[in-house]
Amino acid sequence: MKVLWLAAHPEERSLNGSLKDEGVRALREHGHEVQVSDLYAMKWNPVVDADDFDHPSEERLHISNAAERALGNGTLSPDIRAEQQKVLWADTLIVQFPLWWYGMPAILKGWFDRVFVKGFAYGFSDPDTGATLRYGDGPLTGKRAMVVVTAGARPGTLGPRGVNGDLNDLLFPLHHGTFWYTGMSAVPPFLVSSADRTTPAAFEDTAAQLRTRLLELPTTPPLPFRRQNSPDYDPETLTLHPDLAPNLTGPAIHYTDTPR
Known part of the structure; x- marks a missing residue:
């Protein structure tokens, strides 16, 4: 595999930092190539603005169009282009972060905002049918992605009956709205619960489980x-046909089977 490991935690000596090091080491020891984008260490700028596109100040800024134009004429900010080259190089993306207020840290959201621009991660159509290529048919089709997420919540509280909500629902905007939208296949996430109460023994067990999950990625x-x-969706309204998942609503209807 060619793996881009995208990490978002401000403390290298944290549980997240240690798991990142363990995961990268395991992949390399088994012959896989790895590039790491450690966003806090890079002091990544998460803010989209006109400077990303060398956009004239006297013109109204339309983000998606300006980004597509800058991508095409080579004026996209160099830090963005560097990350895009990593994405193109990789066949696998690991996205690692602590769950903060039921989402990713702002620095990581800003990475997707700035890197996954129109003309790179979306904005393509089928030349024969004119259908928009997204949700399984985007420009990043063929790549895989896995989330590695830590949470202070106890085991079970991020499950189907847990008070915090099911993890797959919490990650739906990333799994479905980002990975799948651009064509990438998302594998089930790797959750580390009770992260702020980890013991040395628990860390060793978690690290071993992570190593196993990483090495099994090609067949997961x-x-x-x-x-x-x-045929599942009406091509005009892009709504699921009423005979499919008739008793469900929300994210659950967009799976062909219950995620595990």
Whole structure:
């Protein structure tokens, strides 16, 4: 595998930092190539603005169009282009972060905002049908992605009956709205719960589980999302046909099977 490890934690000596080091080491020891984007260490700028696109100040800024134009004419900010080259190089993306207020840290959200621009991660159509290529058919089709997430919550509280909500629902905007939207297949996430109460013995066990998950990535079945350009959705309204998942609503209807 060619792995881009995208990490977002401000403390290198944290549980996140230690798990990142363990994971990268395991992959390299087994012959896989790894590049690391440690966003805090890089002092990554998470803010989208006109400077990203060398956009004239006297013109109104339309983000998606300006980004696509800058990508095409080579004026996209160099830090963005460098990250895009890593994405193109990789066949696997690991996205690691602590769960803060039920989402990713702002610095990581800003990475996706700035890197996954129109003309790179979305904005393409099928030349024959004119259908928009997204949700399983985007420009990053063929790549895989896995989330490695830590949470202070106890085991079970991020499960189907847990008070914090099911982890797959919390990660749906990333799994489905980002990975799957751009064509990448998302495999089930790796959750480390009770992260702020980890003991040395628990860390060793967690690290071993992470190593196993990483080495099994090429054969791990992805989350079973429905493709937009499949018969499951009405092509005009892009809504799921009423005979499919008739008793469900929300994220659950967009899986062909219950995620595990």
